[in-house]
Amino acid sequence: MSLSAYISRDQRSGLVGSLLLSCLLIAVGLLVVYFGQRYQLRIVYAAYVNLLVVLGLQVFMGNANITNLSHSAFMGIGAYVAAICVTPVKIKAISLPQAPWGLNAFALDPWVSAFIAIAITALLAWLVGLIITRLSGIGATIVSLALLVIVHSIFLHRTDIFKGKQAFFGIPQVFDINSILIISVCAIFVARAFRESHWGIQLRASADDEVGARSMGVNVYRVRLIAWVLGSVFLAVAGISYAYFLGTISARPFYFTHVFLTVAMLILGGMRTVTGAVLGTLLISFGLEGVRYLETGPELLGIKLPELLGLSGIMLGVVIVVTMAFRSSGITGNTEIEQLFNRWRR
């Protein structure tokens, strides 16, 4: 109870909500660890990496209400920086023989590499953020899109550093399902804490009424920048988790397909809440897995279904269109999980 002296009611409620969401994540994790097959472990891992991305998106896009399309690029930056730092010299001699600046002459501990990756991603995000947070609406969206194309183009072209569309391989596979569980639980707490923090509240207020928030003394650019950089840290962590699990990366996964997929996850769940981010990610990740299975024309209950290639894409599109038409604030709207329970109990 002594805690209440330091944190607000909303923050306490946020802790409860984070706890509930963490339980959900851990439950899914345990379920798949004890009952699932090995490949399902991978699907859950991939879903949780996307969850980190979606949470990173939520921190900025959800609270500031500015559509961001550059997130996959930041994920890529995190993944590549960590990969370059951590990959053993012996392997880099094969894969990056022409790397400049002695990039192929050193290798670091995975934790140090991860730290450097996060730091560099955040630094780049801060630099870009200085510009992007001053734009609003469609202008910010297009600059974020330009950012995505620019970063992708650099990944593709500087094959001496990034290998482009070829594999950057030999990254030590230091993460497993437990690591991602711990990281995503932490991420939920951080994202929720930010939402209920002083800055989070100011940012949400400015999203509802920018002029009003300004007149109340909110430095809109500053809170946006804080959210933008914090979001980029989530994305860097997602990139690192991707690289440390698969051991091989390329420029390919960090482009439009991934951008649209993760944005769809966020808006389906509801971008204004952390609960929405979690719900959207889990629903689409596991839903798509089911649809994918139906796509290839399986035999269900003795009936041979036709092959329906493209069904998963159609479903994803329908989900977006229907959500936007009937509930543009997503499934959760403005309600976090613990509020839902409170309402439900009454």
Added chain:
Amino acid sequence: MSKGINKTMKIFQVASGCAITGILATALAGGSAMAADTIKIGFAVPLTGEYAPYTSVQGARCMAEMINRDGGVDGKMFEVLVQDVGSDSQAAISISEKFLEEGAITISTIPFSDTMIPVAQLAASYGATVIQAQSTQVEMHAGIVDNFITNVSPDPFTATAGANFALENGVKNVVLFTSDEGGSWSARTPVWFGDVIEAGGGTVLSSLNFSFGTSDWSPQIAELKKLDPQPDAVYISSVMPDVGVLIRQMRTAGIDAWVIGSDGLDDPSLDAIGEGDAAVLDKVVFATLAPSHADSAMAAFIAECNAMDIEVAGLFPALGSDIVMAIAHGVEQAGSVDPVAVREAMRAADSISAKTVENVSFKEHQSYAQRTGPVIGFKDGKRVLLSNEVPDGVPTDWN
């Protein structure tokens, strides 16, 4: 208060648990018990998205059915496991693992090293082999993984076959089109082509960059027209329809140089650009992975599959037949479906008869096939086989 939370948490856990179980159960329904007398081959491949044209499933499926129809391999039947993964590496890896758990002895996947390497690493723990019908990229042969086999020769071979043809036809000055967007296939194949041309006494005049999806090549063509001397040939490793646009725009601009390409041009839609004016294709040649002219073995195979109601659309799907035959050979020699034994048997064979070429052999290189590299051109808008041999003078600096 805390009691309430506990209660709600429990309810939530149970509810979410049920939901997840339901979803997982749906995904699980595809699994089935392992049977020793079937040869399971997995295809975690792009049936949709930008890499769909490279999928080898249809040819493999058709060949597997043919073999099964004739009694299988010593009574063992093929079972082809297929699932679409789009262009998503992670999905490809998960689906591969699913197939491996189901007992697949080989896996085919997205033909890019960023997917093939982790899939091969994963397959290694099951003893299984990653076998690709069409993968020509060189980095897979650098010794990163040792359970990888591709049914074709790497890009330097097609580059050399094209260059040798050019040199024989008096080509001296060439222009190379390069792009990083197709990996080493589009970035380095033209360079190897240039190396062979220079070794043969020719000159590389210029190297122009391009993007995939280019639908108007006018600026590059203006660059070409500026050159002095004019090129005798341009080389490009790209795909249809981009190359088709390039060819037509070059001819419209009055540039009569040879257009030489690699396997990416080997698409039925290339033939279509000659409709109405067959002369457009007169000086177009490409070095490819298997003969694909009208009376080739491949054309016959495609027709045969169509009769079985399996549509095999061109070169890459047809190449799938070869890997099924290679696996069948491996199983026959090994006398079992043990994945390691099958791989070793495939690699030990001096010659394995194939469908799209007469035979292939993995004995010399272990990770890729030694096979003939056909050069195909056009006469009156119809494909003609210009040469079909293992090329000489292949650059060796690629490993």
Added chain:
Amino acid sequence: MDYAIQQVLNALSFGAEYALLALGLAIVFSIMGLVNFAHGEIIAAGGYSMFAITSLLTGNPFVVIVGALLVAVLASVLLERVAFRPVRYADASTGLLTAFGVSMILQNLFLLLVSPRPIAITNLYFLNWPIEVAGVQISTLQVFETVTTAIAICLLVVFLKKSSFGIAMRAASLDFEMVRLMGIRANRVVAVAFAVSGLLAGLACIFIMARRGSVDPTFGFNPVLKAFVACVLGGFGSLPGAVLGGFLLGAIEVGMLVLLPQSYGGMKEAFVFGIVALILVWRPDGILSPAVEKGDKL
């Protein structure tokens, strides 16, 4: 010298195509604040209709062209009715995301119903043959495209200035609600905007098909991305801005191809988008920003 003239002409014809595409986006955006990312799929629908007409009815190029234009217009109007009407008065990001969803659905429908592979349609090749003007060789397709764009812009200007519907559309881009208060039916104004947008998409489709000769499910993505960038450059929602942005983007692209050393050629996109970002930092609402007009809407 010939080379320079040639490249300037290329920049002009690139610009004409981008302007045509950008106008289609801008006209919808100016009226209902919707960034219609599904515009590319309208173009693709035109392409697939050419395939359908050729294989089911006739290869007569006139029929194919008219058919493609009709299909583009109908598809555009239909999309508005089905997908965009429910989000008509929602904020810009809701509309944008809906458009992404629509674009995803259409791409996958093409894939499911036709094929994931490119389909060859070659009966518009005849539009392209070389001609020589004052010693410079140019292709007729470039001429047709530039001239068509010019005519389309002129007709659009006449339509917007002279017809009562055009005046209503211009008014709607300033204050949609006020237009409704004049008794003008919102549905009609929006439908006409989408029809015009579809027509422009159809025109663009004809030229792209005449050059490319094939259509595939992701056919529309590149054009719409270019159109989007052109619109942003010129100032979103401003029709003159869309035209200016289109020509500017054409000039930047060809300029980059010509000026960048080939070893940096792969970075062309990075430079083009870098310039776009810089222009936006300089003028956040685009060069011919309609922000002044929007002022009375707030």
Added chain:
Amino acid sequence: MLELHNVRVYHGPIEAVHGLSVSVSEGQCVVLLGPNGAGKTSTLSAIAGVASSRGQITFNGHDLEGLSIEERQRLGIALAPEGRRIFSNLSVRENLLIGAATRTDRPGVASDIDYWFSTFPVLHERSDQAAGTLSGGEQQMLTIARALMSKPRILLLDEPSLGLAPLICKQIFALIDSLKAQGMTILLVEQNVRDALQLADYGYMLNSGNLMSEGDRETLSRQGASMSTLTGINHT
């Protein structure tokens, strides 16, 4: 002619008017008075269909519920909104033309435009200029003229004198007076109590979304002193 019965008006979740009943009969000029935030504009918006409302609104026997903005306009309800909202980039003539968008008699439209040009010569002088270049008073005249171009049966006039110089205000009120003389039914919203009451046949006094009092010119004028303290408007 126009009847509001227990109407509640909403801006999003907020209720701006809490159950108002108003009646306007043909040829009458009725005024809604009250301070800022009283719900006057909200009431007009509800009638025009711009704001969502509950309760019954009938016009010439038609229930307006469920009718869109444009359908209400086509029944003959014209709104000259607060803040004028002219189409600033369109020319003066185009602004007038668009006002007549629902009419099909081209000669009639042309002669009406000529009528307004002769009434306000300044509009004629600037007929091909962007309407945004007009002064505030000219824009207000254009707004009223534009609303009348559709030949409405009732004119909803929202704060026509807002932000205008006294001399211009006088002109505007003269115009309203002459409209009334021609038999136009008018529902007027004003803060300028004295001038408004000189025109009005009947008036309603609103505050914070509630009806305070109603009555004819004399009744309301008698309450004028108390009203001026309420509205805070100086009567000079």
